[in-house]
Amino acid sequence: MSATWVVYFKEMRESLRDRRVLMNSLLLGPLLGPVLFLVLMRLVIGRELEKAERPLPVVVIGAERAPELIDAMKQMGLVVKPAIADPELAVREQRIDLALRIAADFGAAWRAGRPAQVEIIYDSSRREGGSDVDRLRGMLDSYSHRNGALRLLARGLAPSIASPLVVANRDTATPQGRGALLFAMLPYMLVLTIFIGGLWLAIDSTAGERERQSLEPLLANPVPRDRILLGKLLATASFSTASLTLGLLAFLCVGMFMPTEQLGMSLALGPHFFAIALPVLVPLVLLLCIGQILIAAFARSVREAQTYLGIAQLVPLIPSIVLSVLPVKAQLWMYAVPLLGQQLAIMRLLRAEPVPALALALSAVVTLLAATAVFLLTRRVYDSERLAIAT
């Protein structure tokens, strides 16, 4: 048996006996993303649905001045709350979200056919009240239009005279497209799963082995150091891949529980997604694992390695943020950027859009080349005299 596999099987055996490694790689890593995601999405989607249907309680000042308006709005979901003395102050002090004030001369102006005034009192810098304000304004607008039309009819004019322009909304987002927007964070969750899956082994087999003073005797064996490194890399990548596979399966389950249909969207989180996402991400597993080992080899202690790797796991967030903030159109060259390429491919897969085979091949080849380059760099660190000597 070659030395690489000797090291590999020893690392695997040792790690499988470590409850901490198992917890992190095979439980926490795969489940963290999907569970976080499910909770987050249920919260967001649930809230949106709730807001559209639930009654809208509003403090109304001077409700008695416009009984017909208030009755019409009650049918649209308005719940009138009793008036208070100083609504501006109450909004500013965040005691209430918004208030509606009906001007004192409302009745007179209405009867005279002049524009009658109502005021919405709110704080636009507060996110929470935003959709309530929009709903209230929508109720007022629809009442205003209806009565405007009635007045025109009463004067023998067609109501369409007052609407020279008709705006119709035609949203071209496919149902999958809208869902995928919500899922923009999913690729990062998968990357995080890969990262957490290999984390313990990468630290333990390099910085940990040095800290426990077992690296020096290991290196006294007649085995070239790159074989030892390769064995450790393969073991780390095995755990990482296991974590990723479990994570993807967990996402499949999450996909079934997602209330996406209620919002008129669907996500291609089926077996097809699983079958393509896994091979797309495996080259990235190798790159991330050898990167983790490189960082752990530089660190002087386990604690230091944990600190560095904690920072490093935020790096894959960059393409996620860029992709969600800048609506970039996927170009072929982007697939050649490790991390970015995989994220683009995953997002297209989620939208049930085909990913060009050339792009997938390019992504895999460049990522594997990058992994090889990092491997050679790590071998240089491994070949240095300082590596084995615990300080």
Next chain:
Amino acid sequence: MIEVQGLHKSFGARRAVDNVSFSARDGEITGLLGPNGAGKTTTLRMLYTLMKPDAGTVRVDGRDAVLEPLAVRRTIGVLPDSRGIYKRLTARENIEYFAALQGMDAEATRQSCDTLIATLGMQEIAGRRTEGFSQGERVKTAIARALVHAPRNVLLDEPTNGLDVMATRGLREFLRGLKAAGRCVLLSTHLMQEVAALCDRIVIIAHGRVVADGTPAQLRELAGEQQLEEAFVKLIGETP
């Protein structure tokens, strides 16, 4: 047989090893004796090819350690300064791991493990995970895995460090056994009693240099002292 000729090693401006030459013969126990920080560990690290000398040569059974590090590592067994063992593996699995890295097959590994476990008196602990082992049990495990491939040459860095009296006696007995089997044993120590009790030849190192080299009797003669400890203090040039 280990031959060291004109060995130099510096860390930055500090000369850790400065023109060290000596040889350790088969069938003898050679002691590298010196105070802490004298350059013993660095010298040994160059012998087992963990470090490259800045100048000088190391020959193990006639092979150059810089030119043929893998071949040299096959002919030596090393108990380094760091002797961590894998705590989630049993003592036997620890030994088997190094046997596999030495390229031994299953049958040879089993025989060698059985012999070493019996010789070192490890029968009761061999099947246990090494987590919670005593210092003596850990050193035994580390020695067993270092010698599993029956190397001609044995290098030990401060082998009795942290061992109690009984464990030390057991270890000395074991090293005498290796000597009787014709192996070349080289150990480093800062303990006078160690070399007095064990070594056929003593190489005294201070400040990275060899200050004396000979049998215990020759060294006593050289320093004009009856007690080896007095001779040692005189030779390394320290005043008590």
